[in-house]
Amino acid sequence: MTAGWSAVAGAEGEVDQIVHMDGPGIAEPVSGNLSLQQRRDLYAPRGPRPGLYKIRALHSGKCIGHHAALGLENSYLLHSDCAWSTLSWFVLPHPDGGYTVRTNMDHLITESRANVPGQIGNCATVARGVVFGPARIDLKGCDLPTGAGDWSVAGTDDQRFMILPVGQDTYEFKTLTGGGDNGDCWSVRGASRDKADLIRWGCNSGSDQRFMLEWQGPVTPGFETGLLARTRWAVSPDGPRRLSPANGVDLQGVSYSSFETIADNGDYCMKRCAELANCKAWTWSAAGYGGNSKPICQWKNGGFTPINRGKSAMGKLFSGIIRP
Structure with missing residues (x-):
């Protein structure tokens, strides 16, 4: 085996771990139309958290x-x-x-x-x-x-x-x-x-x-701190949590909080979710997307289904799962 070894082959949704081996545990992908990159970003690859x-x-x-x-x-x-x-x-x-x-x-x-x-x-x-x-x-x-x-x-x-x-x-x-x-x-x-x-x-x-x-x-x-930032980990009340926005993905389901926010591609929405122990996932949408007059942040605590909204949503819609 060489440094180029990867674990791409296997069950659907399996992630290339040599590239993205930085997750807190196993998060099983749902069936759907997520791209491989979206799966990599949305679901934590298998392995211990730092x-x-x-x-x-x-x-x-x-x-x-x-x-x-x-x-x-x-x-x-x-x-x-x-x-x-x-x-x-x-x-x-x-x-x-x-x-x-x-x-x-x-x-x-x-x-x-x-x-x-x-x-x-x-x-x-x-x-x-x-x-x-x-x-x-x-x-x-x-x-x-x-x-x-x-x-x-x-x-x-x-x-x-x-x-x-x-x-x-x-x-x-x-x-x-x-x-x-x-x-x-x-x-x-x-x-x-x-x-x-x-x-x-x-x-x-x-x-x-x-x-x-x-x-x-x-x-x-x-x-x-530099290492944790590069591998997309953040401090939270219940230990380190991975911060990884998935571009073009919507988390369909009820949000327990939804509010206007800033135009930062979801950075604040994501980081604040990580700081809240009851926030399991988040979605950010840009002004003009889906009829929004301003950017919107939504926080979820369960019961969501990831959906790829297609090319028209790229750069306008981001989601992430903080606590699988």
Whole structure:
């Protein structure tokens, strides 16, 4: 598998996750005439929302922490008793697809990145330069891709992972580098139930390749703001919510609030909806559309059906689902 791998094939409405792997969970598309782009914008692709998580191996229930570097040895991800593995991990969507798995702890991490205000600087990384045997999942400073000057894109291909749901709060971590037809996944070495390192191994759907994510809280306020903005996430009363307007889409159904607003293609309507815990979705329509004398914002709390209103509505009608 290469960095160009995608998950376009599959059930109708399946989204190309290598491009848009930045959603809070599974939101099932309805039948209708939405375009592929509208589906991508309207429905959150499958994967965890950004935040702080405890990671447990499904086969053992034990936690994923890290092995402290000794001498010239690299630090690496370690499967062990949760009493010893107290580390939680920031799981962050990447603008180019997939996720990085990070920590700001830099104690006893070889090649760690010095703490910088507002940044979470150390990434899970497929071990580099391995010739024989499986590569471990190391822990080292997040790198910028070649030619990138913006920290919001931190995380090279060997530091990015597809995090694909396989059950309730249970995921498979798939690498973007290496692998055969089925790709490579995070695995507990030897499917051990004792202390063991994590390695890159061919995906086989084993329980030692399944990991439970336990929500600990949102990203620390003031950290990775550029990344969250680029991947279209916003702070809300019930945690991060994805902001993604779908052009030309109407959400047919009763609105609990409808009011005149400004000509901003729905930006205020969308962001304010995210701040209101009872607002599940929104629609904005421009002045002149549907007989409006001024732009209109509508907020909905359920019972809506997405409809593609066609080319005549493009640029005049936007909708989004905040809380699937």
